[in-house]
Amino acid sequence: MALDRFFRRRRPQQQGGADMPDLWTQCPKCKEGLYNRDLETNAFVCHKCGHHLRLDAAQRVTVLLDEGSFTQLSGAVQPTDALAFQDTESYPERLKRAQKKTGRPDAILTGTGAILGVPVTLAVMDFAFSGGSMGSVVGEEIARAAEHAARHGTPLVIVTASGGARMQESALSLMQMAKTTVALETLAEQGLPYVSLLTDPTTGGVTASFATIADVIVAEPGALIGFAGPRVIQQTIRQSLPDGFQRAEFLLSHGMVDAVVDRREQREYLASLLGLLTRREVSA
Secondary structure, X not given: OOHHHHHOOOOOOOOOOOOOOOOEEEOOOOOOEEEHHHHHXXXXXXXXXXXXXXXXXXXXXXXXXXXXXXXXXXXXXXXXXXXXXXXXXXXXXXXXXXXXXXOXXXXXXXXXXXXXXXXXXXXXXXXXXXXXXXOHHHHHHHHHHHHHHHHHOOOEEEEEEEOOEOHHHHHHHHHHHHHHHHHHHHHHHOOOOEEEEEEEEEXXXXXXOHHHOOOEEEEOOOOEEOOOOHXXXXXXXXXXXXXXXXXXXXXXXXXXXXXXXXXHHHHHHHHHHHHHHHXXXXXX
């Protein structure tokens, strides 16, 4: 074998393919092959086109919080099949598969930590668990996180990534919209800030409830944010939608979000914002 062929760097063909699948990830937008170690260092943002790849809950905690500061609060509440829901498979079977995939009981991870030294209570939705759908457990954990923040005098940050309410729990999932909204009132009553970070995608009942009633609403670049999807809206009104409709930048220009912040700058942005609102000193 010629030396040039031996040392030639192999390029990845596709994400999850046979060509070095544990070392490379393909950018969903520009198709650039991204070395996983470099991708992690760059907060899972494509260095070529700036596309923000989706994160699971654990990765989000790592990106946002100071190293070693996270203490988990969630995990004690388990989902149940109160309606004995069955479609192509039973709800318990769906739950079991999602739990095995993500290693958590439901589509939410909550805990405490610090962002550049500023103490926070954090709730992160996990899109990898049934599309981040909001069921009774998600609503309960968010309510508990809000109550914990109020009790300990810390700001609350919720990172959303969801397809909306969980259909397998029917009206029980829709009730979480009211439940979470009421729970967040405890923060307002004590003058504690609540910041929501909307990531791709944030839709349905999550958008229509706690995601968009924060004191400050931040979004990631390019994130899909809305109630119904663009295709559904276009088919309903039978009109063409503007370019970039329901993307973070479009919502910013129409006053629906307060800021669009690159993931690589979110820690500094949130620490500065929360430090100002709570009059706490931010670490360098």
